[in-house]
Amino acid sequence: MSSSESQEPALSAEAQSKKAAKKEAAKQEKLRRKQEVAAAAAAASNLSVEDDPLAVNYGQIPLIELQSKTPVNVNDWTRVEALNDSLKDEQVLIRGRAQTIRPVGKKMAFLVIRENGFTVQCLVQAQPDLVSPQMVKFAAALSRESIVDVEGVVSIPAAPIKGATQQVEIQVRKLYCVSKAVPTLPINIEDAARSEVEIEKAIQAGEQFVRVNQDTRLNNRVLDLRTPANQGIFRIQSQVGQAFRQFLYGESFVEIHTPKLIAGSSEGGAAVFRLDYKGQPACLAQSPQLHKQMSICGDFGRVFEIGPVFRAEDSFTHRHLCEFTGLDVEMEIKKHYFEVMDLVDKLFVAMFDSLNTNCKKDLEAVANQYPFEPLKYLRNTLRLTYEEGIQMLKAASNDFALQEVGVEIEPFGDLNTEAERKLGQLVLEKYGTEFYILHRYPLAVRPFYTMPCYDNPTYSNSFDVFIRGEEIISGAQRVHVPEFLEERAQACGIEVKTISSYIDSFRYGAPPHGGFGVGLERVVMLFCGLNNIRKTSLYPRDPQRIAP
Template identity: 75%
Template sequence: MSSSEAENRPADGTQGLHEEGDNEKPQISKKAAKKEAAKQEKLRLRQEASAAAAAEALAEASIEDPLSDNYGDVPLNELQSKAHTGRKWTPVKYLTEALKGEEVLIRGRAQAIRAVSKKMAFVVVRERGYTVQCVLSVSPDKVSPQMVKFATSLSRESYVDVDGVVAVPGETLTGTTQQVEILVRKIYCIDRAVPSLPINIEDAARSEADIEKALQAGEKLVRVNQDTRLNFRVLDLRTPANQSIFRLHDQVETTFRQFLRSDGFVGIHTPKLIAGSSEGGAAVFRLDYKGQPACLAQSPQLHKQMVICGDFARVFEIGPVFRAEDSYTHRHLCEFTGLDVEMEIKEHYSEVMDVVGRLFVSIFDSLNENCHKELETIRKQYPFEPLKYLRETLRLTFEEGIQMLKAAGVEVDPLGDLNTEAERKLGQLVLEKYGTEFYILHRYPLGVRPFYTMPCYDDPSYSNSFDVFIRGEEIISGAQRIHNSDFLSQRAEACGIDVKTISAYIDSFRYGAPPHGGFGVGLERVVMLFCALNNIRKTSLFPRDPLRITP
């Protein structure tokens, strides 16, 4: 799934999404589909019944209550930008003892609702991962029994406004992030969630360890599987781990941009709709473009090189990359976010590896320094060890890698590619010998690289190319490219590519081309492997794989 290179390797992986094993197309039986449909219908009926019951309870509740203005469902009309009062909402994360005795207004989700009696109820309100306990206790002129009833009628995940006074309880609160309570004076529902949620947030947020522990204590807790999470992604995204994972994404992207810009690179956007058949190799998505055959770019490879020929010297791009491959593994997607770099080379492709090394050390540093809380949160649900990496990124040649494997009893084709198993094994050996889980393997055999890869000057069986690994899995592919148009044509032909379909690309090198190279990274893979997650679907907002194009 590397972004800059057409990947012709066998699809692989050992922790596939589907239990049938990797890269075997899972069969969905008609029976299973029917069963799923019936289940959904049942859920919907149950939701409707609960909604009706809630509405009835609500109508009852507000009868003849002098405090009835202090609670209730806000009519939709009121939410159509009617008000413009300038009221201030206090973010839940700012609710601390310093605000004791003050009246605050908060907005968030009713994460948990608990009726203690007809006179008392608790509502835990969550906003952006922070939670606070709101207390409704009947008292004259302040809280009526009907108000308590209204609060307990709320469905979980409903959006609410709560107005109340900050109080500091005598004991530590274990169920919320904030150590204060809100003594509720007013509570309004902005938008109700359906009463029966398809997945509960606390189930989706539970760690495997907690499930196991409960099981040993004889309790069977709900385990939400990956497919169900994705079917109801909008709910799944609300878990603390997911809130953090996608903030890491943004941090990686931000550091990528900042580092490269300060190193003289310019951010660009190349077209995703391209004529012909992209780079050949990996399967592409084809479409009709106003009567012309076209496809979706399987990487910005061709165009980022053309921009180098257009004298931009050093460029990067962040954008979607499309692969129509039938890969059913834990690490392949049909659409992912590519981080691509292309740059002039003065003498040697090590100049590109220099950028890779410095860039990624800077990305890892920035995650460790700026995302403490996020990493901690992810770790709670998905425990992992911090990534081990060196200040100066280790480089090994492919041949050295082969030798290390050989010495460990693993025989591999010296002119072939490494399979996933060999990559993992080599990752282990490198960790033991050099103490790093991040390293570069370079001088790959030419035969396993795309046609535009520059062969080595001293041995045309090898190439000026490299892969980069995190925790034994490939995240980056890069190389020096062929900048001479005649040689490029010749290599394309030798690789069985119809040169006519890429003539616009090859012609770009006819007007004086600088020697250059670059690399491509999959953003989702970087985050997955930094956090040692077992499935790339966990690090894509709305993953696309051969079986999934919704939601």
């Protein structure tokens, strides 16, 4: 069973293995071929382009035309998004994909053209001296997902158009294929875009349909990315990055870029990818932790970084990847780790607000395929101590058997995934928020550079942040005293020699500081209530996947 499929509870049982995936792909192809044959038959005729005096109005654009023969005015093209009734009777030129092609007899063909998620219906209808039957045949024979230039006149249809976002129709005058798709696509965008609700309906109606499983999607990621939900997901991801930066620029943070190639073995502990660096043993940074702290010692005061982080762990879960995008922050503090938590609070409330404001259409597209409720969060983020969290779980365990749902409570250990989920539920019930901070974690479960609590060194000045019961952020005050840092590293079994340049950084005067790291893919996954992190990574890397 592949890791990604195991995260798809809604998948049919026979799709749960690689063999089944292959079978399904074959089934899909068969179905597709059938449809293609039908379409070709409908379009088939004895019309020939050679006999057509209007042949100049359609056809394949030769490559040479797309090799910059003459500069063009990009404004000659109208965006599909901009097509509306104010353009009635105007001649327009659009470029997009032939999403659907529906021939009606030999004299007519409907095309739905898609550009950037917006769609418009186009009618190619044979008319003397304007549109030849050969042109209709050419339109009907187009392969789906081909890119075309369509020139035509905007008209307003009598009845609303169901199959397109734009409520105008284009009476096609010219039609050129810019790039031809293969006639049989490995996955069909419509299939990949179908929600579970639609699938259930189709099953109940006894209709034939293809369910595209996660591995098939990822194997054909370029097609899969074209679904409205995926277009939305990665536009939301882009907005998360933008909101993150905008907020931090406003708070005087400097963006830094730290090396991913690290001598020795990074922070120790976690599994790292090792490689040979010009004859020296090296590894890929498991986070920018050491270098972002060093940058604080280098007097940048407040720094952030957005970049890849690498984990060679064999984690086969719905929320772990071998490579993901880290949003990292490190900042001087005066005395208290609450100063870091204050920033997290303001930053994420601002980010969620900006997503809800700027990504309405994208969130809707995601929800259409993967229904979810908007995230509940407070204006001032709730903070609970780890001890308070444990108390809440214990109190709840009086009501029902926590063990039954897999929740294990260890006062000085970490919360397991089930305990985190359960606590998320309890917090939502009691405080009405799905976003909260849990702080003062047991020291034993935090990295060596974490500052212990002043009053009880079994606890630490650290925190995790949760969305919908899952962790997205880990942060803390750091140990800035080199001798103490050495002691902590040794206590955690780290060979101090391998991180000597890091520890030395604190010998030249080091301000008290703290910071946190966020997993970008997790934020998007949990904000949208998705069930698998592979849905929010553009080209995911897990222990079994390094392609495409």
